[in-house]
Amino acid sequence: MSAPRQSSPPPVLEAESVSKSYRLGASLVTAIQDVSLSVASGELIALKGPSGSGKTTLLNLMGLLDRPDRGVVRVGGVEAEGLDENARSDLRRDQFGFVFQGFNLIPVLSAAENVSYPMALKGVGRQERRRRAIELLESVGIGHKHAVRPDLLSGGERQRVAIARALATANLDSHTADEVLGLVRRLNESQGVAFLLATHDPRVVARAHRVVHLHDGRILDQAP
Amino acid sequence: MNAFSLAYRNLARQRRRTLLIEAVVAFGFAALALATGFMIQSFDSLRAAMIQQIGHLQVMHPSAATNSEETTLEFGIPHAVRARALAATVPSVVAVLPRIEWVGLVTNGTRSVPYLGLGVDPGPEFAATRQRELVVEGSYLQGDGGDEIVMGTGLARALGVRTGDQLTLLASTVDGSLNAVDVRVRGLLAIPIKELNDRTLVGGITLVSQLLHSEGTVSKLVVFLRSERDLEAASAALAVRLAPIGPVAIVPWRTIAVFYSQVRLLYIAIFGFVNTVLVLMVVLSAAIVMTMAVAERTREVGTLRALGTRPARIRNTFLAEGVLIALAGSIAGLVLALAVRAALNASGIILPPPPGAAVGMPIHVGLYPSAYLFGLAVMVGTMLLASFFPARRAAHLSIVEALTHV
Numbered sequence: 306m307s308a309p310r311q312s313s314p315p316p317v318l319e320a321e322s323v324s325k326s327y328r329l330g331a332s333l334v335t336a337i338q339d340v341s342l343s344v345a346s347g348e349l350i351a352l353k354g355p356s357g358s359g360k361t362t363l364l365n366l367m368g369l370l371d372r373p374d375r376g377v378v379r380v381g382g383v384e385a386e387g388l389d390e391n392a393r394s395d396l397r398r399d400q401f402g403f404v405f406q407g408f409n410l411i412p413v414l415s416a417a418e419n420v421s422y423p424m425a426l427k428g429v430g431r432q433e434r435r436r437r438a439i440e441l442l443e444s445v446g447i448g449h450k451h452a453v454r455p456d457l458l459s460g461g462e463r464q465r466v467a468i469a470r471a472l473a474t475a476n477l478d479s480h481t482a483d484e485v486l487g488l489v490r491r492l493n494e495s496q497g498v499a500f501l502l503a504t505h506d507p508r509v510v511a512r513a514h515r516v517v518h519l520h521d522g523r524i525l526d527q528a529p
Numbered sequence: 530m531n532a533f534s535l536a537y538r539n540l541a542r543q544r545r546r547t548l549l550i551e552a553v554v555a556f557g558f559a560a561l562a563l564a565t566g567f568m569i570q571s572f573d574s575l576r577a578a579m580i581q582q583i584g585h586l587q588v589m590h591p592s593a594a595t596n597s598e599e600t601t602l603e604f605g606i607p608h609a610v611r612a613r614a615l616a617a618t619v620p621s622v623v624a625v626l627p628r629i630e631w632v633g634l635v636t637n638g639t640r641s642v643p644y645l646g647l648g649v650d651p652g653p654e655f656a657a658t659r660q661r662e663l664v665v666e667g668s669y670l671q672g673d674g675g676d677e678i679v680m681g682t683g684l685a686r687a688l689g690v691r692t693g694d695q696l697t698l699l700a701s702t703v704d705g706s707l708n709a710v711d712v713r714v715r716g717l718l719a720i721p722i723k724e725l726n727d728r729t730l731v732g733g734i735t736l737v738s739q740l741l742h743s744e745g746t747v748s749k750l751v752v753f754l755r756s757e758r759d760l761e762a763a764s765a766a767l768a769v770r771l772a773p774i775g776p777v778a779i780v781p782w783r784t785i786a787v788f789y790s791q792v793r794l795l796y797i798a799i800f801g802f803v804n805t806v807l808v809l810m811v812v813l814s815a816a817i818v819m820t821m822a823v824a825e826r827t828r829e830v831g832t833l834r835a836l837g838t839r840p841a842r843i844r845n846t847f848l849a850e851g852v853l854i855a856l857a858g859s860i861a862g863l864v865l866a867l868a869v870r871a872a873l874n875a876s877g878i879i880l881p882p883p884p885g886a887a888v889g890m891p892i893h894v895g896l897y898p899s900a901y902l903f904g905l906a907v908m909v910g911t912m913l914l915a916s917f918f919p920a921r922r923a924a925h926l927s928i929v930e931a932l933t934h935v
Contacts, residue, residue: 365929368835370834370835370928370929370932371929390840391839391840394834394838395839397835398836398837398838399837401837403836405832405932409828409829409831409832409835409932411829411833412542412829413535413538413539413541413542414538422836423836423837426836426837426838426842470836
């Protein structure tokens with residue numbers, strides 16, 4: 306179920322009847338089956354479900370990290386399945402931010418460089434991306450650690466760098482980022498919760514979100 | 530944050546492994562540069578020796594270039610004095626040496642040995658050719674040579690003669706009769722090619738003309754130029770200047786020095802094989818290291834891809850690592866090569882005689898920038914080759930599989 310809106314904005318991200326199976330030895334395991342989900346601009350959606358329910362697979366498909374066996378994923382109305390790897394890379398670079406469970410920071414880059422990496426890919430100037438990276442790190446409370454490499458950061462600090470990196474892609478100003486971070490922090494309080502964050506619209510609505518329940522590769526329900 | 534910046538940091542992170550592969554590259558570079566330098570040095574030395582011996586160009590009768598003489602000076606150049614003077618007017622010509630080549634018997638009264646005779650103009654011959662370096666006993670011919678000769682130490686040994694001894698030269702004259710002259714041995718030459726050392730005998734043109742009854746005729750004119758670069762122009766100019774004396778062939782030294790081309794091919798084959806083995810060893814070592822680097826950073830590659838890095842950029846980062854290793858390894862290899870070169874050149878090691886030669890040469894590795902540039906180019910190419918397949922694999926990893934890689 307979508308977050309209630311007065312007028313229904315067009316989805317910025319949409320999965321339509323996507324299915325994905327993986328080969329496990331001789332058998333074929335269905336990870337998700339015929340799942341449809343749309344994310345409107347400014348929506349925050351939490352995916353919940355037991356292990357193996359298909360949360361990660363759905364995130365991978367909707368994050369353009371993988372391709373569905375059937376169905377389509379649309380980003381801003383563009384069907385991603387018809388795009389080549391470069392175009393999909395550019396879409397991820399421009400439209401997505403990822404916070405991985407293990408944070409996945411690049412070990413040879415400092416905290417600020419990790420945050421600014423997606424901006425570097427977009428061709429943002431060195432001074433500008435450094436300024437924005439430090440600003441984002443300050444938003445998550447570790448501005449003073451901007452020059453530190455990930456291996457010298459605590460787990461919590463790494464998580465904040467990962468969040469700041471995801472926000473860097475979203476091109477948020479610091480005030481909006483603070484609002485989003487409030488949400489992210491609340492969502493992260495409960496373990497095992499994944500989230501989809503669509504931030505294409507700068508008027509991020511802090512409290513509007515849905516929780517999507519997955520089970521055995523299917524959506525059980527979507528609750529606000 | 531370009532590919533080289535990321536590559537440098539990744540190499541610095543794996544310092545020990547980076548040093549190891551750089552050491553392999555350094556060794557490969559040094560071996561390649563030294564071997565190539567030695568090969569170029571050998572070619573240069575051999576070419577210089579050949580040119581000193583046979584000149585840059587030889588002027589001969591057209592038939593002499595393709596046929597063997599059945600009688601003495603059958604294909605000689607008449608009016609040699611005039612031809613020599615005309616040839617000397619070509620600006621790039623620095624010396625024109627008349628030579629008479631013939632065969633005969635030399636006897637000490639009790640023993641006769643066949644010889645290969647060389648008639649020369651002693652002064653210019655001594656100045657322009659290697660023969661002055663070959664004198665190991667007595668001295669070279671003086672003036673017009675008079676009734677004196679110099680000969681290979683092998684021939685002298687066969688006859689049991691030393692400098693100052695008397696000998697008699699026998700030969701067929703140009704009209705087919707047998708003639709003889711008495712000569713005195715003035716000096717002995719250690720000719721590096723054994724077959725020549727055992728047979729060569731050198732006398733002045735005047736003496737030889739008297740023996741062969743060949744006044745005014747020589748077998749060839751040996752022409753020395755200012756530089757090998759003048760070869761084609763000088764050849765054309767000589768053809769024009771010498772037209773008045775009749776048909777002549779102007780033959781460049783490479784056509785005559787078949788031995789040089791054969792030795793060159795042999796060296797190229799040997800060094801080519803050794804260098805190929807060397808490059809393969811570096812490629813295999815580097816490929817293993819680069820494959821390990823990709824395997825270890827699979828998760829990182831997945832992250833970079835997820836963040837929107839294009840496959841080509843991932844590939845270029847790993848290729849950049851290969852290039853940086855090649856550059857750093859080559860710099861270390863340059864230092865190593867210079868040190869080994871200095872040690873080898875100071876060692877005084879005598880190399881075995883090359884094919885056809887009687888004496889070995891002291892080892893000397895020349896300093897040729899082209900050899901070092903070649904080494905650098907090969908190492909960069911080698912590292913790019915070694916990195917290419919691991920880099921391509923990294924670029925095309927499945928993002929999902931890479932992110933879950935343990």
